[in-house]
Structures are given as structure tokens and as C-alpha cells.
Amino acid sequence: MIELGLEPKPTPLALLLLGKDADPDSEKGVECPGSLPEASDPGLVARALAAKARLGERVFILGHHYQRNEVIAFADVTGDSFKLAQQAAAHPNAEYIVFCGVHFMAESADILTADNQQVVLPDMAAGCSMADMAAINQVEACWDVLKAAGIADVTVPVTYMNSTAAIKSFTGRNGGTVCTSSNAKQSLQWAFAQGEKVLFLPDQHLGRNTAVLELGLSLDDCVLFNPLLPNGGLTVE
Structure with a gap:
């Protein structure tokens, strides 16, 4: 058997900002002294909720297990990458599939959905080191x-x-x-x-x-x- 094992190429990642403040609740248990990004602006959360309500069944939001609770709160379904790809394929009437995960997951969902559906990845820099190998x-x-x-x-x-x-x-x-x-x-x-x-x-x-x-x-x-x-x-x- 021949296998391919490669070192991951550099991928843009969201880095923790250094400083003197304590970790927010969302990072509790992580040893990372310094100033971290603020929790989501309540105004931004309200806008997102309003947009989801306005779109109704036109949008279907997938939340990977690894996402923070404030992101999962918007998800219509949660699971691992395989389950979420299946769920994307199971909702052909949704015009927009928002995949809160990493790049390869959104690509997989895009493969399984129809041409008239749009798969949206909120952060295009969200990569996976294994996929990059x-x-x-x-x-x-x-x-x-x-x-x-x-x-x-x-x-x-x-x-x-x-x-x-x-x-x-x-x-x-x-x-x-x-x-x-x-x-x-x-x-x-x-x-x-x-x-x-x-x-x-x-x-x-x-x-x-x-x-x-x-x-x-x-x-x-x-x-x-x-x-x-x-x-x-x-x-x-």
C-alpha cells in the first residue's frame, strides 16, 4: 500500500491577540493569557437573527460540533462533517446553505447540493490542517x-x-x-x-x-x- 503523507501548508488562521486581559467565558479552560477578541456584538447577533427570520426556509444553517456555542445557537442542525454534508443534500429547497465549519466541509456540501443552491462559508480562511496535507x-x-x-x-x-x-x-x-x-x-x-x-x-x-x-x-x-x-x-x- 502506498500512502501520501505531506506537511501541511501554511493556512491563515484567526490568532489570539496578546495582551493582559483574562480569557472570556467562551475560552474557559484554555491557558492563553492575554487580550482575546470580544464576544460577538449583541447588535450583530440581533442583525443575524433578523436576517435568518427574514430568509425563513430559503436558508439552512449547518453548525459543526467544533463551533462555539454562540455560533451553534444559529444552527438548524449540528453534527460532524459527514452528517452535515448529508443534511445539506437532504434540503434541496434551501436556496442558501450556510456551513459554519471549515473549507473542505463547505466544498463537500457544495458537491452534494444542486446547482441552483449556494453554499456559503462565513470565514473563507477557515482551513483544516489535515485536508492541507x-x-x-x-x-x-x-x-x-x-x-x-x-x-x-x-x-x-x-x-x-x-x-x-x-x-x-x-x-x-x-x-x-x-x-x-x-x-x-x-x-x-x-x-x-x-x-x-x-x-x-x-x-x-x-x-x-x-x-x-x-x-x-x-x-x-x-x-x-x-x-x-x-x-x-x-x-x-
Whole structure:
């Protein structure tokens, strides 16, 4: 099995501001001395509530488990990324799908919804370090290496749900599948029934742990492609 494990590229993140004030209630339990952003302006909350009421059933708001309570308060449904993507697909009459999560989650919802629906990500800088571990240009370079080695035709790509739309598209174009953490074993079993090798994306751990602990492969069967080395640091063998 071949896996791709890449260092995450820098992603713009909301940083805590340094200073002397205490943490707000929303950050209780976090050791972070300094001045943090104020809680949402009550006026802003009132405007958001009014906008949601005005739009009615035209808008459907998804709130990921990781969001703060003041964001979850606006959500029509909460859950993990897979559940929320399913919920987006289950509401074809909503003109606007507001996804309070990270970039790959909104992309997944956009894939599953109709062309006349608009998926809105409130913060375009909300990224996921795991999804960023496999950039599409690096994956395509890896695939070129596999082609040159004559093994791309017997390699099946499998990507975890936490990956970008570009990676999901690559996986589909090359006969692969998208898996969740709960069906990773079944997905790898399916992939090995289709070919001799698996290219697992975007990181190494779910694929490696599933292969070794669930399928009985050895660690020697799981090699890591390093995009910084010639041919990923691998040999054909």
C-alpha cells in the first residue's frame, strides 16, 4: 500500500491577540493569557437573527460540533462533517446553505447540493490542517511517479472525507473512493479488490492504522511518499 503523507501548508488562521486581559467565558479552560477578541456584538447577533427570520426556509444553517456555542445557537442542525454534508443534500429547497465549519466541509456540501443552491462559508480562511496535507499538485506529481514506475494502473486512490474537493475529484477520476473513519476498513478492502496497491490520502495515519490493525498488513507494506525527495523517496519495489 502506498500512502501520501505531506506537511501541511501554511493556512491563515484567526490568532489570539496578546495582551493582559483574562480569557472570556467562551475560552474557559484554555491557558492563553492575554487580550482575546470580544464576544460577538449583541447588535450583530440581533442583525443575524433578523436576517435568518427574514430568509425563513430559503436558508439552512449547518453548525459543526467544533463551533462555539454562540455560533451553534444559529444552527438548524449540528453534527460532524459527514452528517452535515448529508443534511445539506437532504434540503434541496434551501436556496442558501450556510456551513459554519471549515473549507473542505463547505466544498463537500457544495458537491452534494444542486446547482441552483449556494453554499456559503462565513470565514473563507477557515482551513483544516489535515485536508492541507495533500495538495493537488503534489498528488498529481505522485501519480506521475506511479505512472513512470508502471504501477498507476494497479493502484487505487482512497481519500478520507477530510480532504479538498480537488483531491476528491482526483480520486474519482482515477477509479477510487472517498471514505469516512467508520468505513475505512470496508473502503480499503474494496480498493484492494480492484487493484494491487492503494494510494491513501490525505495523511498517513488512518490508512496505515486500518491496514495494519484491521487488514493484517505489516508496517513494511505501508510506505510514505515524500514530495520533497526524488520519486517520493521510494523505489518500484
